[in-house]
Amino acid sequence: MPQPRYKQLVDTLAADIRSGRLPPGTRLPTHRQLAAKQRIALVTATRVYAELEAMGLVSGEPGRGTFVRDTSLPPGLGIDQPSLGAGMVDLNFNNPALAEQSAMLRDALRQLAASGDLEALLRYQPHGGRPHERAIVARHLASRGLAVSGEQTLLVSGAQHGLTVTAMALLRAGDVIACDALTYPGFKVLAEALQLELLPIPATAHGPDLAALAQLCTHRRVRAVYSMPTLHNPLGWVLSAAQRQQLVSIARRHELLLIEDAAYAFLAEQAPTPLAALAPERTVYVSGLSKSVATGLRVGFVTAPLPWVAAIERAIRASTWNTPAVMTALACGWLDDGTVTRLEAAKRQDATSRQALARRIFAGLPCVGHPASYFLWLPLAEEVRAEQLVARLAAQQVAIATAEPFATSAQVPHAIRLALGSAPPDVLQQALQQVRQAIDYCTY
Incomplete structure (x- = not known):
């Protein structure tokens, strides 16, 4: 039985893309042009491109067109x-x-x-951590504007684990979670695993469009908001006190759970009051020591209203039983003796230096980020293809990411995100210069 005409066209275009006859970055004809050229209906042309996009061979960008993707690049x-x-x-x-x-x-x-008592570190620990260690973390958080008790504070295996046990304990499959249109990829992975629906909040130059969030809540049954109010990843914003009050007001009006991700908050000096201090009855605060101390130190903290603590403890038991005792003892020792505070100050200075370096190299380009941030967001010009840029730099032994892993909306911004915190300063400078040269090469 012969294939439908649109299927034949899909197969032909797919073969041309996979063989390289249509190289990555090629702009394909518009839907109308394809329909006219192939003598098919406009709706059929749209269906052809939709199937190619579902196969991961092309990407459609509103206002820009349909482009061939680089299939040699890994997912994400x-x-x-x-x-x-x-x-x-x-x-x-x-x-x-x-x-x-x-x-x-x-x-x-x-x-x-x-x-x-080293022997105590060889035994199972309480699921949320030992009482004296929870008290140490609570004191640390109090110095950052969040007054909580040890009973409200739980120790987890890093901030990602903190987000996971929060979602496991307080959310259910099918719940709608509002989050920024560009957000932390780890939360996207978590939402997919737990079958949570992410509802994107449009972004403004200084934070999420909170009026749009309020409007979304009138049309959808939103259960929670996932927010990074202090040093957003990847855009680097720090919400003002007024914005935080507005977000809390919306949450109270619509009975929303607030999940506050403060993984990078230590980089912002004199930040406004955390959401968890403004709305303690409905906010779960999640942070950790991966960025402020070391990524290998998998110790994080969760604070929550007392009525939710038992459910989160059960989720910790179901996932890891307890935070590794040796790691926790080490981390709490550093929290208690001021080592973490000293490291945070040193890393703020380090991040500020790296951010300034990046801004000098990308002078004249529309950089987006916080002056003390370990990452930079770079919107790209119309003629620069993000995937081509990634492939070109990968061939030069430099790994970067496009906007795709961060996007929760159907429309993916045309941009790249650069992490500045891993390479030594001299290596970072050279790599950033390679990125700038690649952008300039693709522009002209």
């Missing part, structure tokens, strides 16, 4: 890959570390080895 353009090849400079992931941290770890391990 590298953002989901746990490791890179030898010699690759990583501008995908932030792994901020200071030179003196290895020596600090040796000293801390010696102190831990000489401490009293």
Whole structure:
């Protein structure tokens, strides 16, 4: 039985793309042009492109057209890959570390080895952490404007685990979660795994469009809002006190759960009051030490209203039972003796230096980011294809990410996101210059 005409056209175009006859970045005819050229209906031409997009061979961008994708690139353009090849400079992931941290770890391990009750660290721990360690974390958070008790504070295996147990405990499959149109990819992965529907909040120059959020809540049954009010990833904004009050007002009016992700909040000095302090009855606050201390130190914290603590503890039990005791003891020792505070100050200075370097290299381009941030968002000119840029730089041993992993809306911005916190400063400078040269090459 012969194939339908549109299927034949899909197969022909797919073969041309896979063979390289239509190279990555090629702008395909408009829907109307394809319909006229192939003598098919406009709706059929639209169906052809929809099937090619579902196959991952093309990407349609409103107002720009339909383009051939680079099928040699990994899914998510590298953002989901746990490791890179030898010699690759990583501008995908932030792994901020200071030179003196290895020596600090040796000293801390010696102190831990000489401490009293080592046997206790070999046993199961309470699911939310031992009471004295929860109290240490609560004191640390109080110094950052969040007054919570140890009973409200739970220890988890990093901020991502904190987000996971929060969602496991308080959300259900099918719940609608409002989040920024560009957001942390790890939350997107979590939402997909738990079958949560993400509803994008449009972005403005200074934060989410909160009027649009209020409007969304009148049309959809929104259960929660996932927010990064203090140093947003990837856009770097810090919501003002007025914006935070407006968000809390919307949450109270529509009975929303607020999930506050503060993973990068330590980089913003003198930030406004956390959402969890403004709306303690409905906010879960999640943070950790991966960025402020080290990514290998998988210790994070969750604070929640007391009525929700037991449910989150059950989720910790179901996922990891408890945070590893040795890691927790090490982290709490550093919290208690001021080491974390000193590291945070040093990393703010480091991030500020790296951000300034990036701004100098990309002078004249529309950079978006916080002056003390470990990442930079770069919108691209009309003629620069993000996927071509990624492929070109990958061939030069530099890994970057497009906007796709961060986007929760159907329309993906034409941009790249650069992580500044992993490479040594001299290597970072060279890699950023390569990115600038690649952008300039693709522009002219």
